[in-house]
Amino acid sequence: MKDMLILLFRSKRFIVGFILFLSVLLFALIGPILNPRNPFQMVGGLFSPPSNEFLLGTDNLGRDVFTQLMYGTRTSLLIGFTAGIIATTIGVSIGSVAGYKGGVIEEVLMGITNVFITIPSIVILILLSIAIKTRSALVMGLVIGITAWPWTARAVRAQTSSLKTREHIDIARISGFNTFEMIIGEILPYMFSYIFMAFILQFSGGILNEATLSMLGLGPFQTVSLGVMLHWSLLWEAVRTGAWWAFIPPVICLSMTTFSLMSMNASMDEIFNPRLRRG
Amino acid sequence: MGNLLTANHLRAYYKTVQGEEIKAVDDVFLEVKEGEVLGIAGESGCGKSTLASVLSFTILPPLYLVGGEVMVDSKNIFTLEKEILRRDIKGKYISVVPQGAMNSLNPTARIKNFVIDIIKEHFPEMTKEEALRRARERFEALSLPPRILDAYPHQLSGGMKQRTVTVISTLLNPNILIADEPTSALDVSSQKIVIKLFVELLKRNIIKSIVFITHELPLLRHFADRIAIMYAGKIVELGPMEEVIFSPRHPYTKLLMSSVLVPEPGMKEKKIEAIPGVPPDLKNPPSGCRFHPRCPSYIEGICERTSPELIEIAPSHRVSCFLYGGKDVA
Amino acid sequence: MSPNDEVLLEVKNLVKIFGSGKSAIKAVDDVSFSIKRGEILSLLGESGSGKTTTARIILKLLPPTEGKIIFKGKDITYVNDRKNLLDYWREVQAIFQDPFSSFNNFYSVKRVLNNVFHLIKNNISKDEKEERIRESLINVGLNPDDVLNKRPHELSGGQRQRIMLARILVIRPSILIADEPTSMIDASSRAGILNLLLDLRKDYGMSVMFITHDIGLAYYTSDKLLIMNNGQIVESGDAETIINSPKHPYTIRLLSDVPVLNRKWEL
Numbered sequence: 001m002k003d004m005l006i007l008l009f010r011s012k013r014f015i016v017g018f019i020l021f022l023s024v025l026l027f028a029l030i031g032p033i034l035n036p037r038n039p040f041q042m043v044g045g046l047f048s049p050p051s052n053e054f055l056l057g058t059d060n061l062g063r064d065v066f067t068q069l070m071y072g073t074r075t076s077l078l079i080g081f082t083a084g085i086i087a088t089t090i091g092v093s094i095g096s097v098a099g100y101k102g103g104v105i106e107e108v109l110m111g112i113t114n115v116f117i118t119i120p121s122i123v124i125l126i127l128l129s130i131a132i133k134t135r136s137a138l139v140m141g142l143v144i145g146i147t148a149w150p151w152t153a154r155a156v157r158a159q160t161s162s163l164k165t166r167e168h169i170d171i172a173r174i175s176g177f178n179t180f181e182m183i184i185g186e187i188l189p190y191m192f193s194y195i196f197m198a199f200i201l202q203f204s205g206g207i208l209n210e211a212t213l214s215m216l217g218l219g220p221f222q223t224v225s226l227g228v229m230l231h232w233s234l235l236w237e238a239v240r241t242g243a244w245w246a247f248i249p250p251v252i253c254l255s256m257t258t259f260s261l262m263s264m265n266a267s268m269d270e271i272f273n274p275r276l277r278r279g
Numbered sequence: 280m281g282n283l284l285t286a287n288h289l290r291a292y293y294k295t296v297q298g299e300e301i302k303a304v305d306d307v308f309l310e311v312k313e314g315e316v317l318g319i320a321g322e323s324g325c326g327k328s329t330l331a332s333v334l335s336f337t338i339l340p341p342l343y344l345v346g347g348e349v350m351v352d353s354k355n356i357f358t359l360e361k362e363i364l365r366r367d368i369k370g371k372y373i374s375v376v377p378q379g380a381m382n383s384l385n386p387t388a389r390i391k392n393f394v395i396d397i398i399k400e401h402f403p404e405m406t407k408e409e410a411l412r413r414a415r416e417r418f419e420a421l422s423l424p425p426r427i428l429d430a431y432p433h434q435l436s437g438g439m440k441q442r443t444v445t446v447i448s449t450l451l452n453p454n455i456l457i458a459d460e461p462t463s464a465l466d467v468s469s470q471k472i473v474i475k476l477f478v479e480l481l482k483r484n485i486i487k488s489i490v491f492i493t494h495e496l497p498l499l500r501h502f503a504d505r506i507a508i509m510y511a512g513k514i515v516e517l518g519p520m521e522e523v524i525f526s527p528r529h530p531y532t533k534l535l536m537s538s539v540l541v542p543e544p545g546m547k548e549k550k551i552e553a554i555p556g557v558p559p560d561l562k563n564p565p566s567g568c569r570f571h572p573r574c575p576s577y578i579e580g581i582c583e584r585t586s587p588e589l590i591e592i593a594p595s596h597r598v599s600c601f602l603y604g605g606k607d608v609a
Numbered sequence: 610m611s612p613n614d615e616v617l618l619e620v621k622n623l624v625k626i627f628g629s630g631k632s633a634i635k636a637v638d639d640v641s642f643s644i645k646r647g648e649i650l651s652l653l654g655e656s657g658s659g660k661t662t663t664a665r666i667i668l669k670l671l672p673p674t675e676g677k678i679i680f681k682g683k684d685i686t687y688v689n690d691r692k693n694l695l696d697y698w699r700e701v702q703a704i705f706q707d708p709f710s711s712f713n714n715f716y717s718v719k720r721v722l723n724n725v726f727h728l729i730k731n732n733i734s735k736d737e738k739e740e741r742i743r744e745s746l747i748n749v750g751l752n753p754d755d756v757l758n759k760r761p762h763e764l765s766g767g768q769r770q771r772i773m774l775a776r777i778l779v780i781r782p783s784i785l786i787a788d789e790p791t792s793m794i795d796a797s798s799r800a801g802i803l804n805l806l807l808d809l810r811k812d813y814g815m816s817v818m819f820i821t822h823d824i825g826l827a828y829y830t831s832d833k834l835l836i837m838n839n840g841q842i843v844e845s846g847d848a849e850t851i852i853n854s855p856k857h858p859y860t861i862r863l864l865s866d867v868p869v870l871n872r873k874w875e876l
Binding site: 166167168170171172173174175176177178185186189190 | 665668669670691694695698702703705706707710711712713715721724725727728773776
Binding site: 322323324466467468470471474475478494495497498500501502524525534535538539540541542543544546547549550551552553554556557558573 | 655656765767768795796797798799800801803804822823824825826827828829848849852853862863864866867868869870871873874876
């Protein structure tokens with residue numbers, strides 16, 4: 001573990017991603033604490049450009065964009081994180097059981113997974129979002145998470161299938177371990193780095209999915225998120241009026257976040273994978 | 280019969296990222312005579328595959344040539360220009376069938392395409408048809424069905440793949456063929472067929488000598504003329520096959536032979552002995568004679584001081600052990 | 610010590626088919642044999658002969674397509690409940706070929722030894738468990754303090770196989786299935802592992818069944834040989850008899866292709 005971390009921090013690409021992500025995180029978490037302003041309060045003129053008082057200007061209702069960006073990033077991160085945890089948990093559970101048990105159970109579980117994969121998740125997301133009455137950030141994270149797991153399930157199933165052939169699994173079985181103990185104790189440790197990377201991908205995907213939904217107007221109620229900011233700009237024609245400060249910053253923030261997560265993931269892939277192959 | 284190749288004081292080490300040196304080939308002396316089969320035997324990790332790489336001039340980082348010479352035609356080939364080495368020596372004078380070669384065939388290409396590539400690399404002016412014709416001729420001459428050329432690797436059995444790879448490596452009639460564990464993954468019957476092919480190649484003068492690397496001593500009993508025993512990067516015994524197998528001199532060879540299990544009458548009464556300890560770490564090999572920590576004949580004060588030279592103790596039979604002399608050097 | 614006549618395990622008309630329809634493969638084709646108490650035997654065959662599949666079925670890692678496995682008079686072929694499985698594995702155990710992948714590399718080797726107490730009756734104190742583990746390690750020639758807290762990659766192949774043997778000593782099954790136990794160990798360490806395996810019969814009356822392709826090893830270790838080819842047992846009997854006067858053409862060819870020392874091939 002230690003040597004892997006050392007290798008990671010030697011990789012330039014990882015460092016870049018890590019620092020970028022850390023900046024976004026600090027901005028989103030520490031920012032709101034230091035910033036006394038309220039993102040929903042009307043404090044200035046409508047669509048006024050960036051100035052010394054309002055670093056990123058104001059939106060269509062005269063609210064401070066910079067503050068919105070802070071709170072928005074925080075919400076987006078929260079939704080992405082929730083979606084990541086849920087998608088990864090469901091994906092790992094289904095994938096590992098399918099891969100380990102094999103036979104009929106594998107067929108059924110993978111059948112369900114494949115159905116979910118073929119239906120465009122965005123369609124499911126839209127339908128679910130419309131159907132749900134309350135849309136808080138956590139609920140959104142949940143909704144996104146339960147549509148994003150199939151990819152992880154397939155990948156985990158494949159890994160589990162190949163790990164199953166290792167002799168230590170046979171030894172554990174003839175030592176009387178049950179299925180649950182086998183999966184948790186003998187199989188998952190081998191996939192830890194893989195699962196972690198899957199989580200990062202789901203995290204990043206969750207953020208993007210939230211942005212998509214919110215832009216379509218299906219975002220969380222009474223909260224600001226990066227997607228909601230974009231939705232407002234679309235709705236209130238920020239582009240046409242030339243109020244670039246209302247939509248460029250959230251776009252940059254979104255890009256930076258997903259880029260930094262993907263960078264870190266790519267570096268982790270390089271370092272973790274040879275071990276997976278060898279182990 | 281002269282020497283086709285002589286290696287003197289050959290040293291080749293691996294350098295790790297952390298800067299350590301793995302002394303895989305350390306002061307090796309060897310000669311390959313015309314018309315012979317030289318077996319190199321040793322356990323895994325003794326350096327024999329590295330030796331194969333060095334002798335076939337495939338020395339790529341992290342492996343580095345650290346010292347010594349390999350004489351071919353009274354010229355040290357390491358002093359030759361890279362271009363001459365690549366054009367005239369590799370594949371032409373010396374050809375190698377590396378370990379696991381049969382599994383490295385491109386699964387998406389028919390065998391004949393592989394063959395054409397190899398021939399054209401050395402004879403660029405030759406046409407595809409001519410190259411194929413030659414290949415077919417050679418396959419037939421060695422009793423291999425020419426249909427193999429049109430097949431994909433996965434359509435061939437293990438034994439067939441190994442024979443194919445062997446025939447392809449000898450298409451240019453190299454003087455020396457080095458084969459690294461060519462039969463380890465094969466069942467006994469396929470193994471025998473592959474060995475027969477090697478003997479046939481020699482009989483027909485397609486190649487002039489064979490260096491056969493293996494960990495299985497009984498195999499060498501059947502077709503090697505001389506055997507070199509390798510331990511921890513050094514050659515510890517080198518002599519005629521009958522001597523090394525039936526009256527080994529070096530304590531390590533003796534122990535190796537006594538742990539051999541063959542299905543012949545009398546085997547059941549034998550009690551096989553383990554060699555105590557573990558093969559040494561080549562990063563930090565034992566001082567003096569590398570075998571001394573595990574040697575039943577260890578002489579304190581002598582064996583750990585210096586490494587014994589390879590001394591001739593009988594015609595063509597050399598041993599590197601203080602039991603047979605050389606103590607005055609220590 | 611020679612085997613007595615008590616039959617511990619009986620395999621009757623075992624069949625295993627993988628896949629279905631045109632691509633079905635009959636890996637095990639009507640295999641029958643028995644293992645007596647204190648007997649050492651080898652299931653000998655090349656790769657693809659079905660010997661490993663047979664072993665896995667006996668170990669209940671794989672269900673057969675047809676046939677029966679009878680242990681101490683009880684038909685355990687399709688037994689699947691936890692209690693009976695644990696009872697069975699307390700008596701029938703295995704040691705595998707690859708000393709590296711036999712371990713879970715994330716834990717120290719202590720864990721694989723501790724895990725056997727899953728199988729053994731649970732009213733043993735922690736101290737007694739530790740004592741039994743230490744004793745077993747010493748009996749296989751390892752110093753407990755040297756190895757217990759190490760991770761598998763810090764030990765040599767030979768040492769790892771010894772730990773697997775120590776695991777067997779803690780369990781004390783009546784039958785041990787040894788699947789190519791020395792093929793991935795270097796030659797120097799091989800004899801030590803083999804001698805330990807043979808001592809299992811001498812010291813504990815354990816029956817040992819070797820699964821191997823190495824005829825020399827099979828002959829050296831075993832009272833009885835079962836020659837397998839293409840899923841079937843083509844010849845079986847006393848080891849000495851088979852080696853000296855093989856009857857089946859496959860056995861004859863096998864013996865003539867094996868490199869021995871006392872005569873040379875005609876090449």
